Amino acid sequence: MATYSTQEFKSGLKIILDGDPYTIVENEFVKPGKGQAFSRVRVRNLKTGRTVEKTFKSGDSVEAADIFEQTMQYLYTDGEFWHFMHPETFEQHAADAAAVGEAAKWLKEEDDCLIMLWNGAPLTVEPPNFSELKITETDPGVRGDTSGGGTKPATLETGAVVKVPLFVNEGEIVKVDTRSGEYVSRVKD
Amino acid sequence: MTVSGAAEALRWEPSAEPRALKLRAALNAAIRGFFADRGVLEVETPLLQRSANPDPAIEPLAIAGGEGYLRTSPEFAQKRLLCAGSGPIYELGRVFRAGEAGRYHHPEFTMLEWYRPGFGLAELISEVADLINLSLRLAGAEDLPLVQVRYAELLEQHLGAAVPVDLAGLRQACVTLTSIDDVRAAALSEDECLDLLFTVAGEALPVDQLTFVTHFPVKQAALARIDPTDPTVALRFEAFAGGMELANGYDELRSAQELAGRFADDNRRRKAAGLRPLPIDQRLLAAQRSGLPACSGVSVGVDRLLMLIGGYEHLHQVLSLAEPEL
Numbered sequence: 001m002a003t004y005s006t007q008e009f010k011s012g013l014k015i016i017l018d019g020d021p022y023t024i025v026e027n028e029f030v031k032p033g034k035g036q037a038f039s040r041v042r043v044r045n046l047k048t049g050r051t052v053e054k055t056f057k058s059g060d061s062v063e064a065a066d067i068f069e070q071t072m073q074y075l076y077t078d079g080e081f082w083h084f085m086h087p088e089t090f091e092q093h094a095a096d097a098a099a100v101g102e103a104a105k106w107l108k109e110e111d112d113c114l115i116m117l118w119n120g121a122p123l124t125v126e127p128p129n130f131s132e133l134k135i136t137e138t139d140p141g142v143r144g145d146t147s148g149g150g151t152k153p154a155t156l157e158t159g160a161v162v163k164v165p166l167f168v169n170e171g172e173i174v175k176v177d178t179r180s181g182e183y184v185s186r187v188k189d
Numbered sequence: 190m191t192v193s194g195a196a197e198a199l200r201w202e203p204s205a206e207p208r209a210l211k212l213r214a215a216l217n218a219a220i221r222g223f224f225a226d227r228g229v230l231e232v233e234t235p236l237l238q239r240s241a242n243p244d245p246a247i248e249p250l251a252i253a254g255g256e257g258y259l260r261t262s263p264e265f266a267q268k269r270l271l272c273a274g275s276g277p278i279y280e281l282g283r284v285f286r287a288g289e290a291g292r293y294h295h296p297e298f299t300m301l302e303w304y305r306p307g308f309g310l311a312e313l314i315s316e317v318a319d320l321i322n323l324s325l326r327l328a329g330a331e332d333l334p335l336v337q338v339r340y341a342e343l344l345e346q347h348l349g350a351a352v353p354v355d356l357a358g359l360r361q362a363c364v365t366l367t368s369i370d371d372v373r374a375a376a377l378s379e380d381e382c383l384d385l386l387f388t389v390a391g392e393a394l395p396v397d398q399l400t401f402v403t404h405f406p407v408k409q410a411a412l413a414r415i416d417p418t419d420p421t422v423a424l425r426f427e428a429f430a431g432g433m434e435l436a437n438g439y440d441e442l443r444s445a446q447e448l449a450g451r452f453a454d455d456n457r458r459r460k461a462a463g464l465r466p467l468p469i470d471q472r473l474l475a476a477q478r479s480g481l482p483a484c485s486g487v488s489v490g491v492d493r494l495l496m497l498i499g500g501y502e503h504l505h506q507v508l509s510l511a512e513p514e515l
Contacts, residue, residue, distance in 0.1 A: 007288060029291030032391065033427065033437045034411045035246050035384035037289070040368065055369040057381060058288075 002064035006039040014065040021046040021065040021118050072115045074107050095122035103127045105160035106178040127178045132187050204511035229277040234266030240470035243455035248287040259285035265473040272476035279303035296515045304486040313485040314401050328498035339404040347390035396431035413439035430497045438487030445477035
């Protein structure tokens, strides 16, 4: 079992606490002038996203989490799992709903996603920052109004609903920022 | 190496802004003026030493080849001067501690240490407060009032109850008051529990005051004399500005025999903790056998003092060229 000592703690380090994988967000070295040193760390649970604080005595060890990130191509979903392919080994990995989470509504086939793997299994799925998706349903556009101003909801091919300007029409492709869920621009074919 | 790591490795710009560099220069001059006015002699003692302080909580940097150590404090060298009759002395210089890095720590830092023959702790506490307030005025800030609190009182105030006398109670207090979990708390010794509780109690001290914590338990005596009127406490103090520890002072232990005993005990504790024992400073013991005058001494973290007076959040902001990788 690989372990890390508190001396190796730094932000980004992946560790196991109480059976869950965590990433270190911040590590603070605290020590009274003449006394035992401690590490006070803020850690984020990679499953739940929750951040908590933990204190360790300096020199204590924690189990290392076998975690690495890999860009993979999204293939398809069978409703229960989302399937991704490693670009070099062509090995396929199936991510469940817990791992895919909010990313599900942005995933388009052939998009490259950043997959975090824990013990070889997908833990989180990060869609590309920008995704180009077709509008499958929205109210009819207001011709000539390209100045912006008003917005209306539009349903995209993945099922996501975003606010788009009034002039954008059904069947058009739009660029969306997947981090904020906001419309960026129309994409001309 | 990652791209950002490579960029970090080539980052050559100072970690301190020009204002911080000027503040340090002004503070150094003010410190020298403060002691010149009071007839305290500036001395310089060796950075490189053949022996080291065996205190298990302080790890020296060994020089390559293992022939010596960078000093963790000028204490032992200054005490040899005191034994030789130097009278009051101070030193403003660099010290080194392995593995100490963080917001308030840097492996190389500046320590101001001074000794006052004939002073008791009360006089020295007053002088430390004078120096801190002089530094604050130098930066255009207001004086801070001096408040004294006993170690046990400080912990009691923070715990909201009497300090537990049993180890199980201390461990439970650590779990309740800090973010340590019960499994890890169960591995802490009594001293470690007290250090953790003292750390969080110190951090929570009110801002806008200088707090001097006194009457440390004898197990935390370090190199302070035991209070002749109360053998359960040591004549030691720590100064805090807000929640930041700034200074550590003792009514100095004079007995060479007792000092040798504490060093031996330190090395025993080092071995028990899996640390290598360190060579004892035999010249200090010889000097104290010839006689250390009754005196009190204190060390002040000058970089932290600069953080205080300059309003900086991180030690790196007052170091000209911090080494974030050390």
